[in-house]
Amino acid sequence: MRLPSAFLTKREQQLGEDFPLFLQSYEQPRASGLRANRLKITPEALHTLVPFLREPVPWCKDGFYFNEGDTRPAKHPYYYAGLYYIQEPSAMLPADLLQAERRQHVLDLCAAPGGKSVQLAAQLGREGLLVVNDPHPQRAKVLLKNMERYGVVNAVVLNETPERLLQAFSGYFDKILVDAPCSGEGMFRKEPEMAKEWSEESVAKYASWQAEILSTVPKLLRADGEVVYSTCTFSEEENERQVEGFLSANPDFELLDMRRLWPHEVRGEGHFAAKMKRISGTHSFASEKRRRQPARHSLSLSNSAHEAIAQFSEQVWQDAKRWQEWLPSGGYIVERAGHILWEWEDLPVLRGLKVLRSGWLLGMVEKGRFRPSPAFALGLPLEAVQAAKQRFELSTKTEEERYLAIRYLRGETIQQEGKVWPKGWHLVSLEGYPLGWAKGAGHWLKNEFPPGWRWEDRDER
């Protein structure tokens, strides 16, 4: 691979006698990894279920290596059920360093496509609020899709600049991840095109953007809150210098931890992460920004919406009220223009912000009928799958079964000899994990797996 000479000179100055080892790392195959999605499955259970996992990633308890040559993990029905996220191993470091805790307010400021957001969501569990943001409109859409695919129910997805978040979230967050846009020097082995675009000017340009993004953090973070700043680049200007600049501009913060992963020292492409904590000050969320909320667990639904969901719940679970059991605690149901959502109770007023999603989209009420969203299925806990009476269970145990699962994921209508499906909604699951919806129509099962989410390789069997 041809690397820019100014880039090599900089690394030589930075690494000294380790520089030849660094250079040699470009001749090694790159490391590939995936991470168990704890919202669905433990790493131990995933390891038993999936044959292609290799050793654990040392700095991430949910991560594993896999060999690119053996398999394509993105072409497995388990991937569609959100059981794992394919992630470059060193990219697993920053969220593990931040460690979100139950009931916290967490912000992923530069979040798309959402690898670290899913990781933070799993740490948070179904309690607390995860705000994920990306200012790039198309990337924010991918971020939303990933939140839904991975069963994250307590995320707010925004498409904003950091500065504009202040109007709603000043002093609101316990933890913030700033996985900043960077010159991507750690991506050259994976995407050699990036090496061609690299220049000293681009490093300087990113460094100035990073400082600007970081400058909003103190205003968004509460007293004694923590921030992790990370990049997938090597330059000191984008890493240590940013941390130094941040700490000198904000003397109420201290450095808790700072780590670098180098590709010649670990199996990974390289990453930088620094954790800082606010040690003094009284910065706090202005309570007047809280919304006037209905009581906890309350259902502020119109009668017609209530009836429509009850009818749907009776079809799937044979009980009109059963659907409410699957909602996390600490939130409430809202209805907006026919959209039914579960939202976290502590959400501030979002007026004026570009909101792609403000919680768990359960579905829509159209002409008096409830249409469940794909996100509703994928966010359901496993008990909800077990309890479903109208359920279409798929498997990957035999070739035939695996092929049927792929046919569902491709969006095909399902017909099976001698099989009759009662009318109404059926929850589709894969070995007990929720996957989507289908509609019974006698000898047919109409596929409701959404077009943008489908298995695309037509030749795959």
Ligand SMILES: C[S@@+](CC[C@H](N)C(=O)[O-])C[C@H]1O[C@@H](n2cnc3c(N)ncnc32)[C@H](O)[C@@H]1O
């Ligand atoms: C390194 S990527 C984030 C990767 C992501 N954290 C993940 O793990 O999947 C950086 C992101 O920052 C976004 N970005 C660019 N300018 C930004 C800004 N001024 N403020 C916040 N995010 C920005 C980019 O659109 C990009 O999606």
